[in-house]
Amino acid sequence: MTDDPDDAPELLDEFFRSGEVRVGDQVVRRGRPPLGAQPKSSVTLRLDADVLDAYRALGRGWQSQINADLRKVRKLKKA
Numbered sequence: 001m002t003d004d005p006d007d008a009p010e011l012l013d014e015f016f017r018s019g020e021v022r023v024g025d026q027v028v029r030r031g032r033p034p035l036g037a038q039p040k041s042s043v044t045l046r047l048d049a050d051v052l053d054a055y056r057a058l059g060r061g062w063q064s065q066i067n068a069d070l071r072k073v074r075k076l077k078k079a
Contacts, residue, residue, distance in 0.1 A: 040067075 021028040055062040071078070 055066055058065055070076075
């Protein structure tokens, strides 16, 4: 057996489609983790362009900020 990396088999697309990522013995799943007892709902919401632009300009987490702002205005407690 050799330690030459050129002797390793070629990794084809199928390998990456069906491969698993593990941390220790745990398989790391792709995508969103389970949401628990009260998952969020997906909705379609029509907003004015300037409002949407302002939220998107906040960068990552802008949708969560809309949620937080709506909670504040409606005086709702965190679920």
